[in-house]
Amino acid sequence: MGRPKKILNNPANVVTELLDGLVLAADGGLxxxxxxxxxxxxxxPKGKVGLIIGGGSGHEPLFxxxxxxxxxxxxxxxxxxxAPSPDQILDAIAAVDSGAGVLFVYGNYAGDNMNFDIxxxxxxxxxxxxxxxxxxxxxxxxxxxxxxxxxxxxxxxFVIKVAGAAAATWxxxxxxxxxxCKARDNTRSMGVALAAGSIPETGExxxxxxxxxxxxxxxxxxxxxxxxxxxxxxxxxxxxxMQLILADLPFKAGDEVALLLNNLGSTTLMEMxxxxxxxxxxxxxxxITVHRTDIGSFLxxxxxxxxxxxxxxxxxxxxxxxxxxxRSVGYSKA
Amino acid sequence: MHETLSPxxxxxxxxxxxxxxxERTDMLTQIDQAIGDGDHGIGMRRGFxxxxxxxxxxxPASVEAVVKAAGTAIMAKTGGxxxxxxxxxxxxxxxxxxxxNFDADGVAAFLRIGLEAVEKxxxxxxxxxTMIDALAPAAAAAADAAGGGLSETLARACAAAVAGVEAxxxxxxxxxxxxxxxxxxxxxxxxxxxxxxxxLTAMRDFVAT
Numbered sequence: 001m002g003r004p005k006k007i008l009n010n011p012a013n014v015v016t017e018l019l020d021g022l023v024l025a026a027d028g029g030l031x032x033x034x035x036x037x038x039x040x041x042x043x044x045p046k047g048k049v050g051l052i053i054g055g056g057s058g059h060e061p062l063f064x065x066x067x068x069x070x071x072x073x074x075x076x077x078x079x080x081x082x083a084p085s086p087d088q089i090l091d092a093i094a095a096v097d098s099g100a101g102v103l104f105v106y107g108n109y110a111g112d113n114m115n116f117d118i119x120x121x122x123x124x125x126x127x128x129x130x131x132x133x134x135x136x137x138x139x140x141x142x143x144x145x146x147x148x149x150x151x152x153x154x155x156x157x158f159v160i161k162v163a164g165a166a167a168a169t170w171x172x173x174x175x176x177x178x179x180x181c182k183a184r185d186n187t188r189s190m191g192v193a194l195a196a197g198s199i200p201e202t203g204e205x206x207x208x209x210x211x212x213x214x215x216x217x218x219x220x221x222x223x224x225x226x227x228x229x230x231x232x233x234x235x236x237x238x239x240x241x242m243q244l245i246l247a248d249l250p251f252k253a254g255d256e257v258a259l260l261l262n263n264l265g266s267t268t269l270m271e272m273x274x275x276x277x278x279x280x281x282x283x284x285x286x287x288i289t290v291h292r293t294d295i296g297s298f299l300x301x302x303x304x305x306x307x308x309x310x311x312x313x314x315x316x317x318x319x320x321x322x323x324x325x326x327r328s329v330g331y332s333k334a
Numbered sequence: 335m336h337e338t339l340s341p342x343x344x345x346x347x348x349x350x351x352x353x354x355x356x357e358r359t360d361m362l363t364q365i366d367q368a369i370g371d372g373d374h375g376i377g378m379r380r381g382f383x384x385x386x387x388x389x390x391x392x393x394p395a396s397v398e399a400v401v402k403a404a405g406t407a408i409m410a411k412t413g414g415x416x417x418x419x420x421x422x423x424x425x426x427x428x429x430x431x432x433x434x435n436f437d438a439d440g441v442a443a444f445l446r447i448g449l450e451a452v453e454k455x456x457x458x459x460x461x462x463x464t465m466i467d468a469l470a471p472a473a474a475a476a477a478d479a480a481g482g483g484l485s486e487t488l489a490r491a492c493a494a495a496v497a498g499v500e501a502x503x504x505x506x507x508x509x510x511x512x513x514x515x516x517x518x519x520x521x522x523x524x525x526x527x528x529x530x531x532x533x534l535t536a537m538r539d540f541v542a543t
Contacts (some may be wrong), residue, residue: 082413111415221371
């Protein structure tokens with residue numbers, strides 16, 4: 001495959017330019033800290049638990065698109081596919097913490113873990129209270145007994161949505177942390193890759209996949225998945241992804257779930273709807289009820305083709321926070 | 335040939351290290367594409383360009399301060415796991431030079447303290463196909479060689495790091511983004527280990543001239 005065509009200026013400036021564009025798209029709902037890749041909500045209420053999210057850029061709308069009302073208070077954005085540095089995270093803490101403490105929610109990757117940990121240690125020395133929820137929803141990344149080795153993928157969104165609504169409701173960091181952990185622990189995802197995305201600065205694709213092959217479980221940065229195979233039907237792909245998701249939690253008859261179909265970049269809504277049809281058949285047969293469905297782009301990987309399916313098992317508390325209104329560039333709900 | 339470097343000579347050495355890494359951006363990108371997501375080269379370039387920017391024209395008060403300043407620049411600008419790891423290495427390791435110039439015993443302590451800090455930060459051990467597999471043998475070699483002077487210490491540490499890079503080809507990644515490659519990571523060196531060996535190579539060449 002040749003190098004992808006992209007609409008760019010200087011590729012070294014993609015992060016700063018996308019953040020500028022995002023701030024403008026928020027129509028006053030976002031400000032950017034001076035000379036920083038940190039977006040924050042203006043006018044955060046005093047005494048609110050601060051929700052800080054972040055990670056490498058290039059996955060928009062994650063993370064920067066989910067800063068807004070009833071969502072995150074700040075996003076710390078690294079370079080493309082690279083974790084943000086501790087000094088930027090510290091600046092985000094200073095901007096959002098007015099005494100109630102800060103919750104970090106981010107995907108479970110070594111770089112993010114180390115940079116957010118360094119920032120948390122330094123912030124604690126300065127008197128801030130910080131709790132961390134790492135999202136590890138990708139069933140393909142490791143067996144269940146090593147769940148803390150799994151990556152965070154589109155399930156990040158469920159945790160951000162629940163934590164954001166909880167942080168807007170409660171002023172107790174421990175309570176927000178508890179419910180964010182509950183959202184994380186009840187979420188499972190599986191993805192399929194059809195073609196690689198590329199890194200803007202090098203123009204190179206992040207992996208090679210033959211034209212007639214797909215990979216079940218491939219990570220958002222091209223990390224290898226569980227099985228590479230010839231391209232098959234939408235129904236067969238849905239069957240394979242759902243089998244792994246349902247068996248892992250496991251989801252059972254009588255469960256009520258939220259369903260998220262995430263576009264990894266260049267897959268069409270048409271294809272995702274075709275998959276959704278099969279997913280709903282599978283869930284109905286399993287006796288699992290869908291409380292709400294979100295279909296769209298939540299965690300992308302440039303022009304990567306493919307999609308992921310995420311399920312979160314709900315209880316009344318998770319349902320309440322999932323259903324709360326929200327407003328941001330990446331996700332709005334009345 | 336130098337057997338000890340003053341603070342300003344240490345600054346010049348770090349500038350040479352930065353130039354050496356930046357010149358090898360494409361090579362590091364290619365190595366990372368085989369095993370990771372291909373961003374290691376541009377990350378290291380960002381970090382070491384920041385080192386150049388930070389140190390150029392500065393008059394360091396001490397070796398400790400200039401090594402720490404390099405680490406701070408790396409930690410702030412590299413991004414990703416590499417920024418945390420290499421930043422931690424230089425920032426923590428700098429304490430080895432408290433009250434002394436850049437000499438053989440200082441280098442041995444720098445590598446030892448840096449290794450401890452990196453292991454703690456990453457929760458990693460030797461054998462997991464990371465930069466530790468170049469750093470740990472380098473630290474051991476430097477401890478053995480420190481009696482023989484600075485250039486000998488860096489030459490031995492560098493040789494051990496390069497051998498450590500070779501050894502990572504036979505390892506299966508169990509941490510980081512390459513972790514999920516499993517056996518498919520066999521045959522490829524770890525990009526972070528390569529970067530670490532390049533840093534020592536540039537230091538060795540600087541003191542040898």
